[in-house]
Amino acid sequence: MISEVIFTSEPYQDLTIDWMDKSLKFTMYWNDEADGWFFDVTEMISNTILITGVALVLGADMFEPFALNIGGLFCVNELNTNDNPTLEGLGSTFKVYLTDEL
Numbered sequence: 001m002i003s004e005v006i007f008t009s010e011p012y013q014d015l016t017i018d019w020m021d022k023s024l025k026f027t028m029y030w031n032d033e034a035d036g037w038f039f040d041v042t043e044m045i046s047n048t049i050l051i052t053g054v055a056l057v058l059g060a061d062m063f064e065p066f067a068l069n070i071g072g073l074f075c076v077n078e079l080n081t082n083d084n085p086t087l088e089g090l091g092s093t094f095k096v097y098l099t100d101e102l
Contacts, residue, residue, distance in 0.1 A: 071100040
């Protein structure tokens with residue numbers, strides 16, 4: 001299954017979704033100094049921080065380095081270019097997807 005995690009271009013946002021028997025809170029935030037998006041993920045039932053301060057990047061499973069056993073997280077540029085996610089583009093040009101198909 002593939003599911004879009006719906007973010008907007010707001011520079012700070014929290015979103016909680018149910019995924020693979022877990023309740024995951026995504027905190028997505030824009031970092032002016034790094035000129036990029038970063039995120040944290042908290043498992044809400046146990047109130048456990050799973051990851052923090054991870055850059056939103058194209059072309060990689062951002063969950064893979066952490067061995068979380070909750071599938072994969074990918075950012076896709078809908079224009080099929082190699083541009084990094086922009087402040088204005090998150091949620092429109094740049095979309096974030098969860099998948100359990102790895």
